[in-house]
Amino acid sequence: MSTSSSSRLYGSIQLRRNRGLAGLYLVVAAFLVIYALLFPGILSIGGFSKFTQNWFPLALVTMAQALLMLNGGITLAIGPLVSLGAVIAATTMEGALGVPGGILAVSLAGLSIGSVIGAIVTYLRLPAIIVTLAGSFIIGGVALILLPRPGGFIPDWLSTVLAGHTPVAFLLLIVILALWKAFLATPLGLGIYAAGDNPVGAFRSGVPVERVKVAAFALSGLLAALTGLFVAAQTGSGDPVIGTPFTLNSIAAAVLGGVGFLGGKGTMRGAICGSLLLSVMINVMFFLGFPPVAQYVAQGLIIVGAVAVPELLGQWRARR
Numbered sequence: 001m002s003t004s005s006s007s008r009l010y011g012s013i014q015l016r017r018n019r020g021l022a023g024l025y026l027v028v029a030a031f032l033v034i035y036a037l038l039f040p041g042i043l044s045i046g047g048f049s050k051f052t053q054n055w056f057p058l059a060l061v062t063m064a065q066a067l068l069m070l071n072g073g074i075t076l077a078i079g080p081l082v083s084l085g086a087v088i089a090a091t092t093m094e095g096a097l098g099v100p101g102g103i104l105a106v107s108l109a110g111l112s113i114g115s116v117i118g119a120i121v122t123y124l125r126l127p128a129i130i131v132t133l134a135g136s137f138i139i140g141g142v143a144l145i146l147l148p149r150p151g152g153f154i155p156d157w158l159s160t161v162l163a164g165h166t167p168v169a170f171l172l173l174i175v176i177l178a179l180w181k182a183f184l185a186t187p188l189g190l191g192i193y194a195a196g197d198n199p200v201g202a203f204r205s206g207v208p209v210e211r212v213k214v215a216a217f218a219l220s221g222l223l224a225a226l227t228g229l230f231v232a233a234q235t236g237s238g239d240p241v242i243g244t245p246f247t248l249n250s251i252a253a254a255v256l257g258g259v260g261f262l263g264g265k266g267t268m269r270g271a272i273c274g275s276l277l278l279s280v281m282i283n284v285m286f287f288l289g290f291p292p293v294a295q296y297v298a299q300g301l302i303i304v305g306a307v308a309v310p311e312l313l314g315q316w317r318a319r320r
Contacts, residue, residue: 024258024273031280038287049167053234055279056169057227058249059272064223065250066271069259071192071216073128078224078250080139082243085110085228087143090152090238099158106229107222113139114221118214143240152238162233180268192216253278
């Protein structure tokens with residue numbers, strides 16, 4: 001693959017992808033101010049640490065979902081992969097290899113499962129939504145076989161490090177974002193953006209589109225499985241169904257961040273901001289006394305608005 005060709009293709013679509021991010025940043029800032037007024041404790045180290053620990057899993061699964069959406073795909077296996085990651089972590093860290101062995105097992109499971117799903121979608125030309133839906137049942141079943149009920153073993157020191165009173169989760173997110181930026185400088189990273197925007201043009205520019213799609217699924221699986229490891233450290237045990245809410249929340253956060261369903265629209269920083277907005281929005285509604293049902297309705301209306309308003313504005317500009 002020609003790096004220079006991919007770089008030109010990548011650069012040509014960045015202006016379009018960045019449209020609307022300024023407005024998103026303003027909305028996120030407004031919600032953060034409201035949240036700080038309702039809960040001043042967030043301004044303390046402990047409060048900030050707890051907030052970022054609650055946000056971090058959503059941020060990771062949103063990155064996992066956005067990776068595929070930017071590449072023109074989608075996955076419904078995020079939640080089960082989170083659950084499987086938590087179960088593997090809780091059932092392997094008590095073994096001879098301890099925490100390093102558990103982290104390795106979780107990472108390998110995420111990468112391999114993501115690669116297999118990506119290969120089926122790519123080389124058999126099957127719809128990603130169907131393959132990942134079927135995969136979600138299989139993955140969820142495996143998690144239940146490994147650990148039929150919540151339990152397992154997570155070392156206390158690991159829970160303290162990841163989910164204690166220090167902002168380790170926030171630091172981890174910064175490291176992951178830095179690694180993402182470094183990844184974008186590689187031919188494979190450039191190919192993910194290029195293939196999502198214009199697969200034919202990317203192929204003609206030398207991008208191995210099929211290999212890029214499989215890599216996107218593999219990285220998405222890795223992020224989802226590692227999310228499960230973090231959630232297991234938070235709760236102190238593995239739970240075979242703990243990841244269920246993350247599937248739809250990852251899609252919602254990515255959409256709020258301006259990532260399109262058909263590829264070629266959005267950025268990873270927008271997706272991260274979308275996950276932050278969704279997390280803060282839930283907390284604000286809680287402190288305002290919204291009942292759970294009203295919270296779900298409000299979330300749904302905001303997400304519909306986030307999708308509909310840009311489309312209506314685009315149609316309005318096209319008619320002018």
